[in-house]
Amino acid sequence: MNNLVKTFENRRSLKSKFKIARTKSKITSSKIDVPKGLYEKCPTCKETVNMKNTVDNKFICKNCGEHFRVRAIDRLKITVDSGTFVEKGHGYITLNPLFQDGYEEKISDYKAKTNLDEAYIYGYAEINGVPTVIGIMDSYFLMGSMGSVVGEKVTKSFEYAMYKKLPIIIFTASGGARMQEGIFSLMQMAKTSQGVLRHSKMGLLYISVLTNPTTGGVTASFATLGDIILAEPNALVGFAGPRVIEQTINQKLPEGFQRSEFLEKKGFIDKVVNRNDLKDTLSKLLILHRRIR
Numbered sequence: 001m002n003n004l005v006k007t008f009e010n011r012r013s014l015k016s017k018f019k020i021a022r023t024k025s026k027i028t029s030s031k032i033d034v035p036k037g038l039y040e041k042c043p044t045c046k047e048t049v050n051m052k053n054t055v056d057n058k059f060i061c062k063n064c065g066e067h068f069r070v071r072a073i074d075r076l077k078i079t080v081d082s083g084t085f086v087e088k089g090h091g092y093i094t095l096n097p098l099f100q101d102g103y104e105e106k107i108s109d110y111k112a113k114t115n116l117d118e119a120y121i122y123g124y125a126e127i128n129g130v131p132t133v134i135g136i137m138d139s140y141f142l143m144g145s146m147g148s149v150v151g152e153k154v155t156k157s158f159e160y161a162m163y164k165k166l167p168i169i170i171f172t173a174s175g176g177a178r179m180q181e182g183i184f185s186l187m188q189m190a191k192t193s194q195g196v197l198r199h200s201k202m203g204l205l206y207i208s209v210l211t212n213p214t215t216g217g218v219t220a221s222f223a224t225l226g227d228i229i230l231a232e233p234n235a236l237v238g239f240a241g242p243r244v245i246e247q248t249i250n251q252k253l254p255e256g257f258q259r260s261e262f263l264e265k266k267g268f269i270d271k272v273v274n275r276n277d278l279k280d281t282l283s284k285l286l287i288l289h290r291r292i293r
Helices: 002-030 051-056 072-079 103-114 148-164 179-201 242-249 260-265 275-292
Strands: 039-041 048-050 086-088 120-127 130-137 168-174 206-215 228-231
Touching: 039 051, 048 051, 072 120, 072 130, 072 275, 086 148, 120 148, 120 275, 130 148, 130 275, 148 168, 148 179, 179 206, 206 275, 228 260, 228 275
Parallel strands: 130 168, 168 206, 206 228
Antiparallel strands: 039 048, 086 120, 120 130
8 A cells, every 4th residue: 555655646746747847848938039030931932931041142032032022221232332322312301292191190100110211212322333323112111102202302313313424223112103192193103204204315324123013103104214124033013913904804814924024025124133143234234335325
């Protein structure tokens, strides 16, 4: 009987120790905190990727080659020579011409999140030692939509290029016209297009680089008016989205419709260029244009 009691007590003691160990294990595991943004799922291959490695690889997925969306500041880092970018066009204030509820608060929030005054920045830069004016749309600021300030800054970037007698490169990434500004937003299509025309009449080069996504009024204006139109792989480029088009015409669209590779085959884009090759490609085009002039 004594042996039986001892055996029972030993089992109960082991059981309680196991419970304590398991509880400690749970507490320890709950303290493990994976930093936000360290890992993300690739939208194409669905693999989980380490974002630090992806940043080092110019925001390209190492598994499938998917080109992730890039902030304007990061685009500058991987495109222009270090320390050469001089930003222009400061001090613009986005107004609320149609008195839309919450629009001013939304703009303030995006300014704080992105540290930008609007969805477009431009200025002087050098690419492999070749001077140029560069403009970049940031899709993280209200999806890169084109309101009055964006349209004004795009036009001013062409005027600055004319003043400096330099070529201009613009990276587009936009959801189109900004609906909160209505007709004031749509007016920017004509204004920016006029800026492209005046720059072209001076015999200066305009290279448009379409990134994912470039849609709506931006596509229907300055984005597709470049002397040379480049695009990143698998970038969505179009006016209305493919789903809207399918519902309108009641037809199934071709595979890859509105993607950059499809548009290159149709002659809409001059060349699809991998992000790793983009800087060298741009510098070669700039050098070639300078020699011709």
